[in-house]
Amino acid sequence: MSELINNREVDVPEQTRRQAMLKEIIKELHAGKSVDEVKARFAEAVGDVTVAEISAMEHSLMTEEGIPVSEVQRLCSVHTAIFKGSIEQIHRSSKPEEQPGHPVHTFKLENREIEKLVNFRLELHAGKFQKNDSDEIIFKLLEDLSLLLDLDKHYSRKENLLFPYLERYGIYGPTKVMWGVDDGIRAMIKEAKAALSSYSGNKEQIGEQLAHIIQEVNEMIFKEENILLPMALDKLTEDEWVKIARESDEIGFCLAAPEQEWIPERAAEPEGASAAAEEQQAGESPQGFIRFETGLLSLHQLETLMNHLPVDLTFIDENDVVRYFSHGKERIFARTKAVIGRTVQNCHPPQSVHVVEKLLEDFKAGRKDAEDFWINIKDKFIYIRYFAVRDEAGRYMGTLEFTQNIAPIRALEGQKRILSE
Numbered sequence: 001m002s003e004l005i006n007n008r009e010v011d012v013p014e015q016t017r018r019q020a021m022l023k024e025i026i027k028e029l030h031a032g033k034s035v036d037e038v039k040a041r042f043a044e045a046v047g048d049v050t051v052a053e054i055s056a057m058e059h060s061l062m063t064e065e066g067i068p069v070s071e072v073q074r075l076c077s078v079h080t081a082i083f084k085g086s087i088e089q090i091h092r093s094s095k096p097e098e099q100p101g102h103p104v105h106t107f108k109l110e111n112r113e114i115e116k117l118v119n120f121r122l123e124l125h126a127g128k129f130q131k132n133d134s135d136e137i138i139f140k141l142l143e144d145l146s147l148l149l150d151l152d153k154h155y156s157r158k159e160n161l162l163f164p165y166l167e168r169y170g171i172y173g174p175t176k177v178m179w180g181v182d183d184g185i186r187a188m189i190k191e192a193k194a195a196l197s198s199y200s201g202n203k204e205q206i207g208e209q210l211a212h213i214i215q216e217v218n219e220m221i222f223k224e225e226n227i228l229l230p231m232a233l234d235k236l237t238e239d240e241w242v243k244i245a246r247e248s249d250e251i252g253f254c255l256a257a258p259e260q261e262w263i264p265e266r267a268a269e270p271e272g273a274s275a276a277a278e279e280q281q282a283g284e285s286p287q288g289f290i291r292f293e294t295g296l297l298s299l300h301q302l303e304t305l306m307n308h309l310p311v312d313l314t315f316i317d318e319n320d321v322v323r324y325f326s327h328g329k330e331r332i333f334a335r336t337k338a339v340i341g342r343t344v345q346n347c348h349p350p351q352s353v354h355v356v357e358k359l360l361e362d363f364k365a366g367r368k369d370a371e372d373f374w375i376n377i378k379d380k381f382i383y384i385r386y387f388a389v390r391d392e393a394g395r396y397m398g399t400l401e402f403t404q405n406i407a408p409i410r411a412l413e414g415q416k417r418i419l420s421e
Helices: 002-009 014-030 035-045 051-063 069-090 103-131 135-148 151-168 173-197 203-235 238-251 273-281 299-308 350-365
Strands: 289-292 295-298 312-317 322-325 370-377 380-390 396-405
Touching: 014 035, 103 135, 103 151, 103 203, 103 238, 135 173, 135 203, 151 173, 151 203, 151 238, 173 203, 289 299, 295 299, 350 380, 350 396
Parallel strands: none
Antiparallel strands: 289 295, 312 322, 312 396, 370 380, 380 396
16 A cells, blocks of 8 residues: 555646545455455545545446446445545535535435436446346336436425525526426336336337436436536525525435534634523523613513514624524514524625625724615515624624615605594
């Protein structure tokens, strides 16, 4: 292995070098080396690896090295045992979409399994079918297609969870087209199953059907990972991804499930907040009071009062972390408790984050104390105001967002001097 390690000093593309090292390790396994021995050498020599590299390596082992599919499949469990620690511990990315449980990570995880199924098993059995259309190989093809129908869950999550969010951003065309192709793939798989179940010697026709399925499934994976998911990452907020992740269980997963729940990182609560919450939860100060310069309110009175204001309030602290939002009966822009502790940048679509950051920069630098926007949404005229919150010494403490539907106010005419009956 030392010669492989020394290759670090050679001017070879990093991905090619790593893949060559991985292949060497797998071939050693194939030659009878123990898992423990190879695992140790793997950690020493490679250190860092991605799921995509493992998939590419397995494909290369079959197409370039001539290792039979059955051998690669037999080694899959060993690969997992060796690589699991490295993937999960060493190569943990700071990007949310590359963390287990994030919807994008799950879509790609499923795609790797779908690739194995169509490119290894189905293609292998389809090739054998053309040489020998025995009952045994027909049964294997039916098994493969039944497994492949599981991608209905993958497509359903895409269509029923992801597409609605994209449509909120005005993206309709690509989703409609993709949904149509998804339906076509589903239909092709069912037709191929039906043809095999009542096989009448039409070998070439079925062969063409299977080849078309393999091609379409692979092309869909390419479209998802190179067009759809990057586009979605560019539009959706982290909060929207959290909602998609939490609702995914209801539809289910295709061939692979997320290894864990994805929980985005949150900023720590201010010092003393945990102790105060514990006391309140324990009932030690259920009616705690807050003394202001101009009065005294209980916590319950204060929260109820804030929720009765005919406006939506959101407060972020000096570090851009969302600390509070009012919870009135008819909020204009939806907020969930998951937003608490997140930076405000993660609460806005990526394409508008620069506007938020520019505003906060101006507030922090003292160039502005307030900024107003107004927009029309259906029958509402939304007035959005931002205020820099500063203490007596002028120190920036955070930003208050104030949102109100002022359409009823704009519609006022004349005057009113008596009570309504």
